[in-house]
Amino acid sequence: MRRQQTDPYLRVIVGFLDLSILCLGLIVFKWLYYGLTSSSGALFTIEWVLLSIIAGYIAFSLFDMYSDIHGKDLRKTIYSVVFSMVFYLMIFSFLSLWMAPTPMQNSILLNAGVVQAALIMLWRVSLWKLIREHYGIRKVIVVGKNYPFVHKVLKKFISHQQGLYEVTDHISTFDPASSKVREADILFIDTELNAGSKKKIIHYCLQNDKEVFVIPDFNDLLLGNGVSRQIDDVLIYSHNTVELSACEKFMKRAFDLTIASLLLIISSPVFLFLYVLIPLHSKGPALYKQERLGYKAQPYYIYKFRSMVQDAELNTGPVLASEKDPRITSVGKVIRAMRLDELPQLLNVLKGEMSLIGPRPERDYFVEQFKEEIPEYEYRFNVKPGITGLAQIYSNYTTEVENKLRYDLIYARQYTLSMDLKILFQTLLVMVNHKQAKGTSNESSMVSQQKLLKGNID
Template sequence: MRGNVFKWNVMLMDLATLILGFILCYELFNLNGILAQRMNTEILLLILAVTVLFVFSLFDLYTDWRRKDIQNSVYSIVLSMLVVYIGFTLFTFLSTDSYINDISIAFLFTIETVFIVLLRLCVWFIDKKMFGKRKVAIIGDHEQSIAVLVEKFQNHNQGWFDIEGFLTAENLKEIELSIHQYDIFVLSSEIHKDQKAQIISYCLRQEKEVMVVPEVIDLTVHGAITQQIDDMPVISLSPPSLSLGGKVIKRIFDIAISVILLIFSSPFIILLYICIPLTSKGSAIFKQERIGRNGKPFWIYKFRSMIQDAEMKTGPVLASEKDPRVTILGRVLRATRLDELPQLLNVLKGDMSLVGPRPEREFFIEMFKQQLPDYSLRLTVKPGITGFAQVQGNYSTSVEDKLRYDLMYIRNYSLILDVKILLQTIRVVIQPKKARGITEPNRDLKLVKLEKKGSAISR
């Protein structure tokens, strides 16, 4: 109920803003300046409102965005309004019963976008002022796991959380003594399940918020169904995979969208095919063996963004943030994701999907499986050009966190989810920081022992 109330309140707020912006434009440009007499004003406003609310939902603008990066929200709002503007212009162009002045409608969408962004910013900052600065205690079972979580919170949007201290999971008495010093308790995924259950139960009884980093097994349980054997309730778990109907729908969607994208991107493909060999030695197309669904190998196609034979001396190595092997043009290709365009051919061949876990090489898969035995669960579906992990995380996001996102995608698959991820990929493309390579972990992070009256964390 709490989440639904927030969602409906924000939707009503957006709807009121749309109406206000429409009325303002109506008065500024007059009826004849915006639409012809044959187009009913109320119908136009209704179409606009329904379309905007629908597209906003595709960009996840009605999920709880209060603790998220406000920059991402602004990007999503602007892109959503741009999508609606393009669709609205095509609708009026194809309709024989309406005509909209191009300049007037551009002003309309500009004003609507500015109004919604300003209102969202106001609500976000007010909410941050009222409910930010939550005192956080990190609970883990060893110093390294705590250090990782501390760094995550320090890198998060400033102003929402103040990390006041850390505690060890094995010392429940220490947690009980300091419970009233903190607002939020964050639990590492490595904590033993019995200790985790005790801590969660105690914190909730004390009316404290608890954040739990899920284990991979927790995500495999998500979506389980309850059954009854005699008079005993059981939870039935199925391997994470798509249904037959889901696979058919996904394949039809992949082929249709890939053909459209290939047609519209063909000028860029031809241009890059010519420019890449001119700017660096080697062919334009780079192919590499990757592992697909059910462990089946296939050749993936990309525009070459590194020097020729980049791994001849080093062997398989993940790209770093300032990797010297990346060419000047390659940096642009990686930042804009244009190097992935040839993978549309992989989609048409059936080796890949538009949306799914990113394909990896066998060398890295075997290495990751030693660390994460459940890593192979992501191979139950076709790999994708983009995925849930790519729109929610960064290139440098840890393998374990990417696996969590991949399993969340597989368990919650729907055609609408694929559309949402594809649209949100546009936001990722225009944010170059999302494509930054792997960086060395912060090894200078020092954790100071928690004292009775509080604790400190310093670098």
């Protein structure tokens, strides 16, 4: 059985090769421009190499190039390389202006950047294919009697579609002697299994070098990130409230004001273009405001570009948007896919009603429903709502509310300024990944796998 978690040593090796390509690219192009015996001196080469390492590490880390190396799909890998290289060139140019005695010529940097990007793309795609050939398709068995859960898991694996997993069977009762269990690589545990059954399955997997997939419950997330302490000779974990410290709030507010102001200036041409285009395309104003609940569940008005027909909820009342929602206009589909409908919320950020990063704000009508179904939903109001967040970069518009809440609670529990930076930059990947914005479905694959499992699920 081959494990597929990302080995920390693999991250180091991959990072070393990425940065080596960047450094060698600069050295080769410097020699091509100035010659091997140039009087520009070796010192400049060393300085440029050091700047290249710093810029490369920052850019590649911002786009999460070294986590879940095994699990990323090919499209996201390609997007990540492209965006990382663009920001690498920007960061390198900025650093060279301030830190190098002689800034590198733009012609050298751009030409080297094209070759570096091509080589890193080739190396990363090759790595992606090698990993899949080495690990192959991993066989998954779902364990549990909750058939709606089984169907939901099946649908998630089909929409994943990365050539990594295949749900081969479903068993209602765990039997370690079963041939199905012995042949499986991964056991996916039903959330409703009792604690004793879960413990038995986990122990079996650990002893037999198999992987366990478990969806964490909300208590696990709320009690995460604890601090170990000792009371006499007893080890305990201490957990505080789901709340940012005063220092974290100050840093987050300073970050919001700085970045939101810059983004407003940069995006002003797009802002003006949409302000004119939307009313021309469909009846109604370009902007609309809607009441949402913010920090500590206090109401405020959110600003958005209109992506639906005017008065979309006049006859239905509040309704959550769904995949292929007929109320969404053709222009609305594009701006929703690219998250451009959220641009006016930069004004909410400047007013202090929102943050750039945080849980998406929701209407009181839906909040009351969600709290009845999921009492833990109230804890997401312990941080300011955001324009983007963990749930926005790792889920879809159509993702169930309980799964989005898991990301929101992780964010509230594990907040750092570096996490905000990573989420902000990875939102760029979401803006070009229209599949993620629309949600996913693959009916033909669903039918074929349902036939495979029919004898056990029906």
